[in-house]
Amino acid sequence: MRKYFKQLIIGFLLAAVLCMTAMYIIDPYQYFRQSTLYSPLFLIPQERNINPGLVKNFDYDSLIISNSTSENFTNKYLRNELKWNPLKICMSGSSSYEYSLIYDILKRENKDVKNIITTFDLFAYEKGATEAAKETPLYLYNDKKLDDIRYLLNLNILFNGLENIYDYNYRFKDERFKNRDYAYFTGDLYEFSKNVVVQNELENLKSDTLDPLNNPKENTIDMDYINKVMDNFNNHLLKYINENPNTKFYIVFPPYSILYFKDLQYKGNFENFIYIKNRVSEELLNHKNVSILDFQTDEGIVKNLDNYKDIVHYTYTVNNYMEKNINNSDYILTPTNYNEKISHLKNMVEKYKL
Numbered sequence: 001m002r003k004y005f006k007q008l009i010i011g012f013l014l015a016a017v018l019c020m021t022a023m024y025i026i027d028p029y030q031y032f033r034q035s036t037l038y039s040p041l042f043l044i045p046q047e048r049n050i051n052p053g054l055v056k057n058f059d060y061d062s063l064i065i066s067n068s069t070s071e072n073f074t075n076k077y078l079r080n081e082l083k084w085n086p087l088k089i090c091m092s093g094s095s096s097y098e099y100s101l102i103y104d105i106l107k108r109e110n111k112d113v114k115n116i117i118t119t120f121d122l123f124a125y126e127k128g129a130t131e132a133a134k135e136t137p138l139y140l141y142n143d144k145k146l147d148d149i150r151y152l153l154n155l156n157i158l159f160n161g162l163e164n165i166y167d168y169n170y171r172f173k174d175e176r177f178k179n180r181d182y183a184y185f186t187g188d189l190y191e192f193s194k195n196v197v198v199q200n201e202l203e204n205l206k207s208d209t210l211d212p213l214n215n216p217k218e219n220t221i222d223m224d225y226i227n228k229v230m231d232n233f234n235n236h237l238l239k240y241i242n243e244n245p246n247t248k249f250y251i252v253f254p255p256y257s258i259l260y261f262k263d264l265q266y267k268g269n270f271e272n273f274i275y276i277k278n279r280v281s282e283e284l285l286n287h288k289n290v291s292i293l294d295f296q297t298d299e300g301i302v303k304n305l306d307n308y309k310d311i312v313h314y315t316y317t318v319n320n321y322m323e324k325n326i327n328n329s330d331y332i333l334t335p336t337n338y339n340e341k342i343s344h345l346k347n348m349v350e351k352y353k354l
Contacts, residue, residue: 055105090184126232226276
């Protein structure tokens with residue numbers, strides 16, 4: 001019995017060593033190094049899994065840190081015209097806390113980043129102070145070496161990784177999934193049209209038990225909610241802006257459709273949004289290493305519902321336009337124009353009829 005138990009332990013240890021060795025060599029998430037054995041894959045379901053490895057091991061001088069609204073950036077203008085070496089770090093449905101995890105990795109790895117583009121999305125900053133998606137492998141984001149064992153001993157990651165590597169390198173041979181500039185691109189997977197957007201939003205409002213379409217909620221200032229958002233802003237973004245004075249931060253107010261803002265209005269959260277946008281803008285304008293880009297009052301974009309697949313997500317042509325206008329003074333907020341821009345947004349939304 002003792003001999004059998006000893007053999008069982010030895011067998012288990014050998015299996016563990018073999019698994020860890022294979023994982024270290026294959027390294028599907030690029031956690032230990034950028035692979036030279038095969039082309040790394042940029043697949044939407046693996047965004048949160050591969051991001052720590054990308055930040056640690058890939059070559060770049062600029063980052064796009066955001067959510068699904070930035071998946072359709074192709075980086076052509078940034079790379080070809082501005083001569084940046086950009087890398088997208090996207091997490092669909094992300095929280096601002098998840099962005100802070102990326103900033104922490106940058107700090108630990110002592111990365112020299114010249115430019116960071118990030119979006120200010122209310123739905124990211126209104127979440128819990130340490131809230132992350134259930135699928136986020138937090139053990140890959142920390143600096144605890146013992147936690148690496150959870151990655152090295154994960155047979156599911158190993159087998160799925162081998163299957164994906166084979167499929168996308170040898171079976172499908174789709175170069176897009178191996179092109180870092182097209183990482184997580186979804187611009188050709190959905191229908192972008194006014195009919196789809198309006199129908200879905202009307203169904204969304206009608207299905208709400210509070211019936212905001214027929215009984216709009218009163219828009220009042222909720223200071224508890226605002227303080228929560230501002231705390232996340234301070235801890236998950238402003239902190240890193242202050243710590244990195246040599247990095248240029250481009251903070252973007254993205255061009256959601258006009259229906260997104262009407263949705264906020266119907267559900268009683270629009271005044272909170274305006275208040276927060278004003279506070280965030282005022283704070284960011286005090287920092288020399290920040291450029292604030294506001295695309296939310298571009299009526300040619302936000303009122304053209306054929307640009308959208310839902311009330312938030314726009315087509316890749318809008319992403320390309322934003323990229324090309326990153327230094328366009330028409331979109332840059334200044335101490336003399338930010339109040340006017342915010343007032344424009346408020347008036348535009350109040351006048352728009354659904």
